[in-house]
Amino acid sequence: MKKLVVLILLLIGQQVVASEVSEHEKKPKNVILMIGDGMGPSVMKAYRMYKDNGESNVENKTEFDHYLIGSVNTNPNDRDGNITDSAASATAYATGIKTYNGAISVDINQKRLETVLEIAKKHGKSTGLVATSEINHATPAAFATHTDSRRNKLEIANQFYDNQINNQPVTDVILGGGLDFFARQDRNLVSAFQSKGYQFVSNKTQLEKVKSDSKKLLGLFAPVAMAKKWDRDENTPSLSLMTDKAIDVLSRNPKGFFLMVEGSQIDWAGHGNDIVSVLSEMEDFEAAVKTAMDFARKDKNTLVIVTADHATGGLSLGLKADGKAYYQWGVELLKTFKYTPFKIIELAKHSGNLAEELKKASQIKLTADEITSLNKVDLTDDRTVYYVLNQLISNKTYTGWTTSGHTAVDVNLYAFGPGSNQLAGHRDNTEIGQFIMSLISTKGE
Numbered sequence: 001m002k003k004l005v006v007l008i009l010l011l012i013g014q015q016v017v018a019s020e021v022s023e024h025e026k027k028p029k030n031v032i033l034m035i036g037d038g039m040g041p042s043v044m045k046a047y048r049m050y051k052d053n054g055e056s057n058v059e060n061k062t063e064f065d066h067y068l069i070g071s072v073n074t075n076p077n078d079r080d081g082n083i084t085d086s087a088a089s090a091t092a093y094a095t096g097i098k099t100y101n102g103a104i105s106v107d108i109n110q111k112r113l114e115t116v117l118e119i120a121k122k123h124g125k126s127t128g129l130v131a132t133s134e135i136n137h138a139t140p141a142a143f144a145t146h147t148d149s150r151r152n153k154l155e156i157a158n159q160f161y162d163n164q165i166n167n168q169p170v171t172d173v174i175l176g177g178g179l180d181f182f183a184r185q186d187r188n189l190v191s192a193f194q195s196k197g198y199q200f201v202s203n204k205t206q207l208e209k210v211k212s213d214s215k216k217l218l219g220l221f222a223p224v225a226m227a228k229k230w231d232r233d234e235n236t237p238s239l240s241l242m243t244d245k246a247i248d249v250l251s252r253n254p255k256g257f258f259l260m261v262e263g264s265q266i267d268w269a270g271h272g273n274d275i276v277s278v279l280s281e282m283e284d285f286e287a288a289v290k291t292a293m294d295f296a297r298k299d300k301n302t303l304v305i306v307t308a309d310h311a312t313g314g315l316s317l318g319l320k321a322d323g324k325a326y327y328q329w330g331v332e333l334l335k336t337f338k339y340t341p342f343k344i345i346e347l348a349k350h351s352g353n354l355a356e357e358l359k360k361a362s363q364i365k366l367t368a369d370e371i372t373s374l375n376k377v378d379l380t381d382d383r384t385v386y387y388v389l390n391q392l393i394s395n396k397t398y399t400g401w402t403t404s405g406h407t408a409v410d411v412n413l414y415a416f417g418p419g420s421n422q423l424a425g426h427r428d429n430t431e432i433g434q435f436i437m438s439l440i441s442t443k444g445e
């Protein structure tokens with residue numbers, strides 16, 4: 001009897017030790033949060049159909065599909081509506097607190113909320129923000145700055161430098177667009193960053209040459225937003241290259257790092273009901289996700305979380321046209337596009353022939369009526385040209401849209417690395433923020 005009790009106690013003891021070990025193993029040293037802005041569930045499906053090679057009747061998986069673990073509710077805490085904007089959702093991810101639309105890491109009383117990036121910095125970790133929008137846009141802003149409105153874009157740019165811990169700006173690696181907001185007549189933030197030991201780069205070649213022993217990096221690759229992936233010239237880095245360089249520099253810190261990477265313009269394409277640009281930006285984001293996952297798989301001490309802040313456009317793959325419901329989404333035509341409507345419009349401004357430029361960019365077939373109406377559009381009116389082009393492409397491919405704004409649908413949640421199992425299931429966006437905070441607030445090593 002005595003022996004049995006001892007044996008049981010021993011077994012229990014071992015179990016406790018075993019679970020402590022696995023608890024410890026579940027705390028990653030590094031956290032990478034990747035936000036596809038506006039990347040709703042129908043965008044994930046559209047992109048998988050676009051990437052499928054058609055060799056069998058079972059779709060090929062995307063980089064995302066391997067890591068699906070749940071879904072996320074994104075509603076804000078806003079008197080005027082229950083559909084979130086990017087600022088409120090990014091604040092939820094950055095601070096674990098729900099707030100009103102437009103708020104940049106302040107609560108509903110406009111009180112400053114500490115972010116996971118700031119906490120990481122306080123704990124001696126390195127920190128990074130990467131985006132294809134201007135870096136002072138809502139999503140990255142919510143991790144490093146605090147203001148009552150996302151529209152305060154100069155104030156946000158200033159805070160990227162002015163918000164400091166131990167006399168150092170809170171973000172060690174800053175990569176994206178927005179040079180016009182940083183190198184200004186009234187204030188040159190670029191030289192201010194340089195005086196704090198940041199290496200400054202402004203094109204792809206310079207970024208490629210950055211050595212991993214440089215600890216602080218500011219890269220601004222466009223006056224405002226970076227070009228869409230399919231439209232970029234050879235001077236503009238991809239989101240994947242920016243992610244790779246950020247990880248390279250940040251991972252030198254033995255205490256670990258926090259990095260947020262945003263595929264910023266999936267959302268903008270959704271607002272424009274522009275399916276071609278949605279696919280372009282998804283390709284950019286997927287490659288960045290692969291870069292992060294490849295690092296995490298080798299490193300074994302990095303948690304990668306991939307999700308969206310909300311869906312945009314009410315994208316539907318299927319459309320009722322001329323009173324008929326079509327059981328067909330025109331992905332094959334979308335596969336023929338070489339660049340986006342932005343470049344088509346730019347080229348049409350030179351050639352003066354919008355219909356011809358659309359045909360050069362893709363294998364679209366246009367009727368005589370369509371050619372006539374395209375060539376009637378005033379090419380100096382960017383908004384109208386963009387709208388007309390996207391409506392035509394959407395109709396030809398049976399792509400449906402319900403809004404030019406956001407929708408309230410849940411977004412997908414993907415994760416890989418230590419701790420990822422603890423996030424499985426349906427989550428509120430604030431839970432994701434709270435979870436990251438719990439990992440970063442405790443000592444990793």
Ligand SMILES: [Zn+2]
Nearest residue numbers: 037038086309
């Ligand atoms: Zn957004």
